[in-house]
Amino acid sequence: MPPSSTSPPRPIRVVLVEDHDMVAEAIALALEQTADIQIVAKSRSIAAALVDTHQCEPDVVLLDRRLPDGDGITAISKLTAAAAGVRVLVLTGEATAAVAARVAEAGGAGVLLKSSRLDELQTAVRQVAAGEVVYGSGLLAGVLDVLAHRGRGGLALTAREHETLLLMADGASTEQISERLGVARNTARNHVQRVLEKLGARSKLEAVAIARREGLLG
Template sequence: MTRVVLVEDHDMVAEAIGQALERAGIEVIARASTAAAALAETRHGRPDVVLLDRRLPDGDGTALIPALLRDGAKVLMLTGDATASVAARVAEAGGAGLILKSARLDELVEAVRRVAAGESVFDQKLLSGVLDRLTGRVKHAGATLTTREQETLLLLADGAGTEQISTRLGVARNTARNHVQRVLDKLGARSKLEAVSIARREGLLD
């Protein structure tokens, strides 16, 4: 029997998924609602598959994948929305697949079974984009952002203006302005708002 740790912070969603898996003969050995709990349950239970929500209260589920793999689990990412960039990040981290929360429950059950059997499961609409990005034919937006520019982007997402960015980063106002402009240039954005929108679409902000 396939053994699963289900990581989902919305109780109703988790309940529905858990019941569907159990009806299909897949054992849900534990449920978790945070990244920390997911790690603990996976290390304790040694599941075949971790069905992992991408957005958790204490962090980005994608960043959790390498640690889960070290504990011997295969990871199937569960997300409310996805782009080729998001799917590529999951694949690059070692995830075995990605399925949308809008998928039917029988599709989700089948995806879990396929991942447990060693297959990769990515939505066909995203697959070509994933391959393009993984082979380097298409660079994802933000691929060349420096650490300081990534910090600037996070501050922009929090609604910070140039003066606040200058203060938070401990740099001169002109330097902060230059960081912002480089973020806009690298994301192909015409405004701060558009830069944040592109970053969210590309999975750079969670």
């Protein structure tokens, strides 16, 4: 029989942003123990991360919160603009609901404590790459509570946008929304973006929090 022409799935491409060499090396070794995750660049600052993200086009940026040239959270919007489809997971030594809410508002995909187990880190990278949001134990409820008390935009959702919102509330990724609605992935992404704009939200998580407050999920 001729060999199969099916190519193995492309590994998840990660830009690691960490200014402490030993920590960066330990994280890189932990992630690259698995065949499905590849570190494509290591950055020591926000400025370097922006360049590496633009050049390497990763799936995930694993971002230390405290870097020599500033708070990593403030760079999330620039990082997500630097490469199409990139998602940002913030690593921090300590996390509160307020910090996690800042990450969600900025468009980040989640927060993970540096004290998390290596298998938790690997799982979080996979989840973020798949379009999910990841928050450490006990943070999610607090994030939703904080975001629910912040501003909103117009709430006139179309029927399809409301379907999209309900799927977002179930934790569906953009790819899953595409499959459930029977539309192309780009169309699903457009639906998600319109929901965010109408609710005045910067992330799926914030949109769900606002929708819960406004009774749109009932």
